[in-house]
Amino acid sequence: xxxxxxxxxxxxxxxxxxxxxxxxxxxxxxxxxxxxxxxxxxxxxxxxxxxxxxxxxxxxxxxxxxxxxxxxxxxxxxxxxxxxxxxxxxxxxxxxxxxxxxxxxxxxxxxxxxxxxxxxxxxxxxxxxxxxxxxxxxxxxxxxxxxxxxxxxxxxxxxxxxxxxxxxxxxxxxxxxxxxxxxxxxxxxxxxx
DNA sequence: AATATGATAGTCT
DNA sequence: GACTATCATATTG
Numbered sequence: 535x536x537x538x539x540x541x542x543x544x545x546x547x548x549x550x551x552x553x554x555x556x557x558x559x560x561x562x563x564x565x566x567x568x569x570x571x572x573x574x575x576x577x578x579x580x581x582x583x584x585x586x587x588x589x590x591x592x593x594x595x596x597x598x599x600x601x602x603x604x605x606x607x608x609x610x611x612x613x614x615x616x617x618x619x620x621x622x623x624x625x626x627x628x629x630x631x632x633x634x635x636x637x638x639x640x641x642x643x644x645x646x647x648x649x650x651x652x653x654x655x656x657x658x659x660x661x662x663x664x665x666x667x668x669x670x671x672x673x674x675x676x677x678x679x680x681x682x683x684x685x686x687x688x689x690x691x692x693x694x695x696x697x698x699x700x701x702x703x704x705x706x707x708x709x710x711x712x713x714x715x716x717x718x719x720x721x722x723x724x725x726x727x
Numbered sequence: 728a729a730t731a732t733g734a735t736a737g738t739c740t
Numbered sequence: 741g742a743c744t745a746t747c748a749t750a751t752t753g
Contacts, residue, residue, distance in 0.1 A: 574745070582745070591738070610735030612746050629745060659746055700745055 538685055539678040545600035549575045549619040549626035556617070556628060557713050558687030563665040566638030568655060570630060570684075572712040572719050574698045576616070578625040581703040585625025595673045596625040603682055605662075605672040612659035615667045617676070617684070631699075631710070632656050634718040635664070657720040696723045 540559070545552055553575040561567045576583035576596075584606070589597040595604045596618055604616040604627050616627040633655035635642060642654050642664040655661040662668075676682050692714040697705055699721060712719050 576745075584745080606745085607736070609744060609746050610737070614745065616745085631745090657746070698745070702744090 539676070539683045540601075540686060541677060542599060542601040542675075544684075545617060545619050545676075546621055547619070549577050549628060552617075552619045553628045553709075553711055554693060555687070556630075556684070557693055557711060558689065558691040560636065560685040560687075561630065561633060561665075562637065562683045562685070563667060563671075564681050566641050566665050568633035568636040568718075570632075571634050571716040572630075572632035572710070574629040574631055574711070575619075575709045576627055576629060577620075580707070580709075582698070582701040582705070582707075583625065585627070589625060593625065596627050598622055598673070599675070601676045603667075603671050603674045603676070605667060605669060607669075608659065613662040613667055613669075614658040615662050615665075615671075629658060630661060631658050632712075632716075632718055632720045633661055634716065641666075652717050656718055694723045 553573050556570050556573055559570050561570055578585045580586060584593040585596040592606055599622045600618050600620060602618045604618055606614055608614050616629045618627045620626040635651060635654045645664055655664055674682055676684055693711055694714045695708045695711050697708055698710045712723055
């Protein structure tokens, strides 16, 4: 078989399904990456989503074809990486919040300095920094031959969910998903173990 | 340990 | 002028 990297078909499904299936998958940017252990989902009818209210300004990528990167700047200092989901025209995406580092740890440490392994990719900006995700990656399609790839999960995972982090609108929607018991989460989940 | 605060820039009211 | 899908550092207990 050829390259096993996930493409447009995988991401064209409803954002809730994609978010769930992304847990346990491997994300790589130019050979640096790890296993996805925490994500959040955002969709068009969600007041907390950038896509709320239709395509305009920076969010236009969210309404484009699925399987592309949506990269934006947060709080003026940080970069956050999302993967666009659902059919083209629906403004949905999954925010990648934490990875379990697997490949290219040397380059991660070179970028971030001496920090504990479990803090390397525990958070949207930390993850983006370590993988070298930056403004030019906005709108880039995931593909087997491209710089950004997602490889399927090796084994099924146990999923926990809870309220999303850092938002004030629709904060009660439990759309933060994580792998139960992972040591690499950005923050622990409320009720789960 | 928990809580407070500054950095820093694009978007919205 | 206020708010943000954050993080590091400083303060206090």
